[in-house]
Every structure is written in C-alpha cells, then in structure tokens.
Amino acid sequence: MTLIAVLAGDGIGPEVTAEARRILEAVRPGLDYQEAPVGGAGYLASGHPLPEATLDLAKRSDAVLFGAIGDPRFEKLERALRPEAALLSLRSELGLFANIRPATIFPALASESTLKPEVVDGLDIVIVRELTGDVYFGEKGQRTNAAGLREGHDLMRYDESEIRRIATVGFEMAKRRKGKLCSVDKANVLETSQVWRDVVTSMAADYPDVTLTHMYVDNAAMQMVRAPTQFDVIVTGNLFGDILSDQASMCAGSIGMLPSASLRAWSGDTGMYEPIHGSAPDIAGQGKANPCAAILSAAMLVRHSLDDEASAQRIEAAVAAALDTGARTADLGGNLSTREMGDVVMRAL
C-alpha cells in the first residue's frame, strides 16, 4: 500500500492541499492517505510544531503532501517552537537534501510577471537547492564576547560529499533538460564556496552533454532580473538557494502557481511536496487561495516518489488547460474559489 502523509499545516494550507489530494485521488486511485498536524497546527495540537506522531508518519510514508506553515500567533515563541522549525526538522530528519524548484511561466499567464513580457518569454528555470547543510545547520548560537558584547554566530560549511550529491542532482536534471547547469556560489570570498566550486568543476567531465558555468551569487541575483531566460538549471547551496529561488519564482510572476519537491533520491523514494507560497493568514479560511501550486506539487509527487511521469504530465497539462479556459482565482485577477478552480482542473484531466 502506498502511503501519502498529508501535512496540510496552517493558514491556506488545508484548503489548497484538499484540492491537490482530490486531483491525486483521481489520477492515481487507491493510494492510502493519513493526515497529521504540523506547524502552528502542530503546536496547537500537542505543544510542538512537529509532533512526534507527525514525524513518524512522514518517515513511514512514501511521500509527504505538505501545505504551508506559519501563523503570526506563534512568531514570538522560541525558535524551536515556531512553525518554521517543523520544516527544517522534517528536511533533516528525512534527509531531504535536494530541493527542486521550477520557475516556469504558463503561456496563459505570460503577462503576470512584473518583468517585461519579452524578458520572461519562455522562462523555464529549475533551481536545485541543497537543503540539509550550509549555514542553516552549522553550529550556531549567541554568546557574550571578550569585549562584553552580545554576539550571534552561525557556521557556514559544506564537505565534498554533500556538494557532490546535490551537484549530481543538478547535472542529472540538466541532462534531462537543455543541458545547461549554472553553479552559484561566492567563491571570491568564501572558502565554503571555493570547495563547492572545485567539487562541482571536478564532476563536469562525467557529464559531457552538460555545459557547466559558474556565477557569483550577487551576479546571479542581477542576471535573474536582467535576463532570466539565460538559465536552465541552477544548482546552489541552502542559503543562496533560499534567496534565488524566491526571486526566480517572482520573475515567473505568480507565486500561487509554483510547486516544489524536497528529495533524497531522484525517484522512487520518499519526498516532500509543497507549494512555494506561504500560509497567507490574511486570506485563510476564505476559500480564495489558488490551489494550482499545491496541485502542481502533487504532480511532482507522482513524478518523483511514485515514478509515474505520465500521470505527472497529465496533471500539469490539466492545469495548463484550466488556465487556457480563462479560469482564475483572485490572485490572478479572477473570481473563482479554491474549490471551483480545483473543479476546473478536475474536468480538464
């Protein structure tokens, strides 16, 4: 029995996840679903953003369908109890080291980007972000230093094996796409980046069909505004990937449309799938949220964890077809509810 853990989370998480699940049930009947609270909902249910039972369920599952987390009520708690902590723990506990974030423009939404149409025409980037290392997980803390001053510190670090496994995902992804891999670092300043660059460079010979380039992160942030279509696949560390993937998604225009996958293997293994948008507390419970990002995350689930490319493409095509009919939720200037948008995608399947 294939088990899908449904961690809908906070805010609009439950609403959009419900639509994603509905589509998944239609495309791949017979999967087993189990729900568990996470984030603010986890904290409310049992005093911790990632209750033990939720983590257990995620570990036992074949894939995690994740909604969104974040709740302003819990922002002042200590870091370990805030909703976001659940996300970081899930990533590291499940070993989900590879975050895959496509930034694509559906033709029907070409005018949504704040970038000029000719600048984003054909935009189709995948950002491969390392997700279980870097300054996120290095030793961190606060202390009173020798001068008696309060000081905060976080250690940035990567070793060659961590770099090699994420770069492998980048190369493999590029091989299946346009064959262009851009590795982003800050090797002119950081030793971590120097090791990163050396390791990635040393792997290029194994991928003769992939053209590898390197870019400093500041330049990458600039190029993403100047000429984003120059990119095919970008591979980078946890921190730079956090920044660049959010930036790229905004170039694509509509944050309500973009899915993500967090993986530990290219396919056939447990992964976590979530829309890149947040919990949007301001519109939670109103049935206004765009379910497309969650639905497209379900497509990634089917592709990677269930190894079923055909069904993944079927879902993606249904979303594109739904948009082509003019169906739009409020974020895209339309007036369909979350459920109604789900209905249109369902009919398009």
Place this chain on the structure above:
Amino acid sequence: MTLIAVLAGDGIGPEVTAEARRILEAVRPGLDYQEAPVGGAGYLASGHPLPEATLDLAKRSDAVLFGAIGDPRFEKLERALRPEAALLSLRSELGLFANIRPATIFPALASESTLKPEVVDGLDIVIVRELTGDVYFGEKGQRTNAAGLREGHDLMRYDESEIRRIATVGFEMAKRRKGKLCSVDKANVLETSQVWRDVVTSMAADYPDVTLTHMYVDNAAMQMVRAPTQFDVIVTGNLFGDILSDQASMCAGSIGMLPSASLRAWSGDTGMYEPIHGSAPDIAGQGKANPCAAILSAAMLVRHSLDDEASAQRIEAAVAAALDTGARTADLGGNLSTREMGDVVMRAL
C-alpha cells in the same frame, strides 16, 4: 590641502575615473590628486593587488576615488592575490563599515529597466550594507574532516556594536528621506540575524520619525521584483547586502548609472567612492564605457567626504540634464564615447 586618492584599477576603471576626476576638478577646483595602482594593476606593478604604497595613500587621503577591479588574467591566483582582495582589504583597513548604494531611476531612463515601467516608476531605494563584518570576515578555512573529507567553512558573526553602528546609518538615512527603514535578515534560521533583529528593534525608539520594518532576505529578494518601490532605505549585513544591492541596481535598469560610497562616518571623513559596475574587460580601452556611475560616485564623494551637499547636487543635476538632452553611451543604446559623455555632463554643469 584636501587629498583625493585616485585608484583607477583595471579594465574600464581608468577611463571612467578620468571623467569623474574632470568633473570633480571643475566643481571643486584646488583639490590635490594622487594616483596609485590597485587590483590587477597593483599586482602587475608590484606583485600585490593592494601595494603598500597604495594602501598608505588611501589612508592618508581625505577620500578615495575608486574605479573598478577585476582582470581575468589573475583569476586563478590564490585568493589573497586576486584583484578582489584589494577591495576587501581597503574596506577593512580603512574601517569603511557602511556601504551606501542608491538604486534610482533617472526619468530619462525609465524604460531601461527590464521591469515594467509601472513597477519601477519613482524607484528610489538606498541600500545600506554593512561592509567589514559578517561571513566575509569571520574565521574561514578548509580542512579534512573526521570522515576524511575535504570541507570548507566560514563563520558568520555580528556583535551588537557592529550592528548598532550600521543600523545608525540606516536610521539617519531614513530620517533624511521618506522615513522608512526596512531591516533585512534571516532571523527565522540564523542566530546572527536574531541578534541583528533584536539590536535594530531596540534602536527604533530613538527614531520616532522612522518607521522600522523587518523582512526575511528571501522575501526581500522577492519583493524587490514584485514591488520595488515599496522600499525607501534597506539596512542589512554584508552578505545579504551584496546580493540585494546588485539585484536592486538591476531593477533600476542601467548598471552604468549607479554609484556607491563606502564610509566610516556619515560625513567629513575618509570614504571610498566607486561605480557599482565592474571592470568590464571586454570593452576596456575602447572608450565605450558609461562614465555616469563614476561621475555620480564623485558626487557622493563631495557630499560625504567634503561635506558639500550643494556641489553634490550640482553634479547630479548635470548628469540628469545630460541624459535629458538624449546623450547616451553604448550601454544605453547611444553612440557617445566615454569622453563625449563626460563632455556633455561638463557642459551641463
């Protein structure tokens, strides 16, 4: 005698700096100028990107007019000998902890940005970036770890006094402008950022006329694409500032137009002034580069190190007037040479 150190550097550095100096001589006659090599030029002259005599000159000077550094011939040298090392050393040796980077659109160039005109209309941001701390200057190195793997590490850190002095610049800047200060960090993950946020927050009471907000760096990178005009002054650390300021400059459209200042005091003290563009080796020596960023850097020099706001505004108005006449270098689709563009600004003075 007021001494200006002219460190023209590599590539197009000398060409654009010559025009900046010419304008400076016209606006503020009687300053003393001394030139010295830096970057690749420093390495060629004496085997080090920051020759001792150059550093001495900079230290003795009232202000440093800096061109650009970077030369592909020296990219493979060890880090300490690469052109960029000169920049990092100058910043730390002179204690230039505050990097001021305006991102503004001249009305005549409103259509140059890749963002839609309505998105950048009225764009006028100043990024205040900390420049002598953070992961740039923390302990760094490579080692073979316990598992026998090569590993790189860089320590991110800030203490409260470093944060307070840069935040002061941010608050003072906001007070003189629209009164909005956005502090950018990653406090949901980093302890360094948590201290940053606490210190900045604790200062807000001293600036009742400034509205302080906080934003995570990933969201800031997104908002800079989504709605950049929401920002007035942004204050942030060295690494996030590196990324966001490059991104912001590209939102402004023409990297050939944007100046910067690196300061250790708000005014009346030594500072370093440089265009944000690089050395552009591909067009070096051809007299094609846009001198406006260098000229506007001279305006910042006059404003901050010479405490002469009137002359600064005179230079800035001359650049705007030159653009209004339709004068354009190649980067803006025109055919004026560097020198000719300088001539037009000169006449507009």
